[in-house]
Amino acid sequence: MTIVVEQLRKSYGETRALNGIDLRIAQGGVVGLLGPNGAGKTTLVEILEGLRAPTAGRVSVLGLDPARQTRELKQRIGVQLQSTALPLDLTAFELLEMYAAFYARAQPVRDVLSRVGLEASARTLARNLSGGQRQRLALGIALIHGPELLLLDEPTAGLDPVARRALHQVIREFNRAGHSVILTTHYIEEAETLCDRVIVIRSGEIVADGTPFELVARAAGTSTLWLALSGPFDPGPLEAAGAEHHGQEGAHHRFTARDPAAVIVALGEMLRSQRVTLTDLRMKRPALEDVYLELVGDGARERPEASE
Amino acid sequence: MSQLRSFLALYRGHLLAYRRTRTAIYWSFAFPLFFLLMFGFVFGRGNPDDTRFIMPGLFTITIISGSMFGIAMRLVTERETGILRRQRVTPVTAVAVVLAHGATALTTLLASLALQLLLARVVFRFRIEGSWPAFILVLLLAGAALVPIGLIVGSVARDSRTAPAIANFLFFPLMFLSGSAIPFMMLPEWMQRLARLVPTTYINEALQGVVVRGEGLAKVAGPLVVLALTSGIGVALNGLLFRWESTEPVKGTRLLLAVAGLAVLYLGAYFFAPALGMAHYRARG
Numbered sequence: 247m248t249i250v251v252e253q254l255r256k257s258y259g260e261t262r263a264l265n266g267i268d269l270r271i272a273q274g275g276v277v278g279l280l281g282p283n284g285a286g287k288t289t290l291v292e293i294l295e296g297l298r299a300p301t302a303g304r305v306s307v308l309g310l311d312p313a314r315q316t317r318e319l320k321q322r323i324g325v326q327l328q329s330t331a332l333p334l335d336l337t338a339f340e341l342l343e344m345y346a347a348f349y350a351r352a353q354p355v356r357d358v359l360s361r362v363g364l365e366a367s368a369r370t371l372a373r374n375l376s377g378g379q380r381q382r383l384a385l386g387i388a389l390i391h392g393p394e395l396l397l398l399d400e401p402t403a404g405l406d407p408v409a410r411r412a413l414h415q416v417i418r419e420f421n422r423a424g425h426s427v428i429l430t431t432h433y434i435e436e437a438e439t440l441c442d443r444v445i446v447i448r449s450g451e452i453v454a455d456g457t458p459f460e461l462v463a464r465a466a467g468t469s470t471l472w473l474a475l476s477g478p479f480d481p482g483p484l485e486a487a488g489a490e491h492h493g494q495e496g497a498h499h500r501f502t503a504r505d506p507a508a509v510i511v512a513l514g515e516m517l518r519s520q521r522v523t524l525t526d527l528r529m530k531r532p533a534l535e536d537v538y539l540e541l542v543g544d545g546a547r548e549r550p551e552a553s554e
Numbered sequence: 555m556s557q558l559r560s561f562l563a564l565y566r567g568h569l570l571a572y573r574r575t576r577t578a579i580y581w582s583f584a585f586p587l588f589f590l591l592m593f594g595f596v597f598g599r600g601n602p603d604d605t606r607f608i609m610p611g612l613f614t615i616t617i618i619s620g621s622m623f624g625i626a627m628r629l630v631t632e633r634e635t636g637i638l639r640r641q642r643v644t645p646v647t648a649v650a651v652v653l654a655h656g657a658t659a660l661t662t663l664l665a666s667l668a669l670q671l672l673l674a675r676v677v678f679r680f681r682i683e684g685s686w687p688a689f690i691l692v693l694l695l696a697g698a699a700l701v702p703i704g705l706i707v708g709s710v711a712r713d714s715r716t717a718p719a720i721a722n723f724l725f726f727p728l729m730f731l732s733g734s735a736i737p738f739m740m741l742p743e744w745m746q747r748l749a750r751l752v753p754t755t756y757i758n759e760a761l762q763g764v765v766v767r768g769e770g771l772a773k774v775a776g777p778l779v780v781l782a783l784t785s786g787i788g789v790a791l792n793g794l795l796f797r798w799e800s801t802e803p804v805k806g807t808r809l810l811l812a813v814a815g816l817a818v819l820y821l822g823a824y825f826f827a828p829a830l831g832m833a834h835y836r837a838r839g
Contacts, residue, residue, distance in 0.1 A: 330637075387640075
């Protein structure tokens with residue numbers, strides 16, 4: 247187990263940031279922590295990094311206690327923090343070189359620059375890098391000592407889709423080498439495409455945990471079907487299969503159903519026995535976003551950004 | 555060993571960044587030069603003997619401004635922007651971080667002193683009466699005594715607005731009481747007594763001895779011991795007061811300890827000054 251968390255609690259005075267978190271993360275995955283502002287994501291990650299001490303509970307990261315074996319842990323984890331900065335008057339190369347010196351072992355700066363795609367900007371001052379380049383430099387710094395585990399707090403916040411994709415690429419490559427990544431994000435699309443496990447946190451508690459596919463399947467969402475048909479059409483058999491007819495939108499009839507597979511089977515029957523032909527079919531399954539909004543719903547407004 | 559490597563990497567980084575900052579260069583080079591020319595022409599009237607008399611005061615002012623301004627600000631800015639926070643999650647220790655800032659300040663301070671010296675020599679044919687090794691040792695100890703105080707200001711200041719306020723608040727007493735801006739003899743007696751409670755008096759005192767009176771190290775040993783102790787206590791206090799993050803509170807008990815530590819030192823110096831044969835006693839007696 248890369249990470250084991252048992253009954254983890256963290257309070258700031260009266261505010262409870264984490265309210266009994268249990269979590270086991272095996273080696274080798276990309277795990278996304280999803281949740282509204284103030285849900286406790288950052289607090290959780292910073293406890294794993296050894297930056298904050300838990301109020302109660304047990305935490306083990308790479309077999310170490312982050313609060314006590316901080317020094318050993320720091321050599322083995324790569325971190326990107328949310329509210330942080332780099333000295334702006336140094337070049338990308340100089341910054342990587344400086345951070346490399348902090349560790350017992352480090353990788354060649356040139357290699358790291360090429361891994362994060364900044365070879366061409368090696369001699370550019372950090373202040374002159376674009377937002378995406380700075381985030382990649384920050385990721386390069388997190389990778390400089392060849393860590394076994396990456397902990398990234400909103401690594402792609404504020405980036406355009408192209409820059410975000412470039413960063414995903416670096417994260418995937420790191421993961422492909424068998425290392426684990428834990429990241430927090432606000433982007434559901436990011437969790438869906440990048441993570442193979444998504445943990446939804448709300449008000450300091452885990453409210454959902456699974457692969458993006460599982461989360462979608464588990465939620466009681468409804469699918470929408472649009473059918474364009476020619477010939478006399480009777481929606482009766484489809485309604486019998488559990489579909490609800492919402493009338494026509496242009497050439498398409500719109501249906502909603504909890505079990506779209508049953509509707510498709512009924513549609514096949516209908517096409518064989520009746521004088522109708524299907525000219526177009528579209529279907530929309532509930533997305534992770536719908537599931538997420540269902541899970542956190544009012545939680546998004548529940549508390550201020552006290553803990554984050 | 556690894557912390558030495560971290561220290562050197564940080565120190566090098568600070569110097570590289572410093573070289574690229576225009577305002578920093580203005581404060582360490584343009585400002586001291588302006589002071590030199592003004593002092594040299596106005597008070598020294600451009601002749602070597604009078605200039606020699608005012609140079610210790612000028613060096614003292616350069617050391618005070620070089621260790622109060624800039625350095626505290628750099629520390630506060632690094633804390634406020636989260637640069638320190640980012641370093642906190644690496645194996646680098648607070649000791650390496652603080653010492654790298656201190657070494658940077660000492661280096662730029664010595665560079666501005668060197669420039670001031672060079673120009674004083676060229677323009678005013680300035681010469682020191684004492685030996686160069688003694689002179690350099692005094693400057694080094696003076697910097698080593700004051701730079702940690704600048705760092706303490708950086709650690710206790712709440713944010714980038716309070717830091718310059720505290721530095722200014724310290725700058726004027728440190729300057730006027732030391733006898734560097736106004737000759738010591740012109741201060742009223744109670745102020746001369748008060749002056750023994752500030753570190754800069756001992757800087758000015760040692761410099762007067764070496765530069766003007768041509769004294770050897772043995773004769774200025776008293777002030778040098780006070781400066782060395784100030785430096786040691788200052789470095790230790792930095793260890794107590796350093797903060798990685800703005801959200802960490804300044805611990806009141808530690809601050810109290812810091813003030814108490816320096817107070818003990820200077821009360822000691824106050825009472826031992828006559829025994830140590832410090833200048834204002836000699837000059838009057």
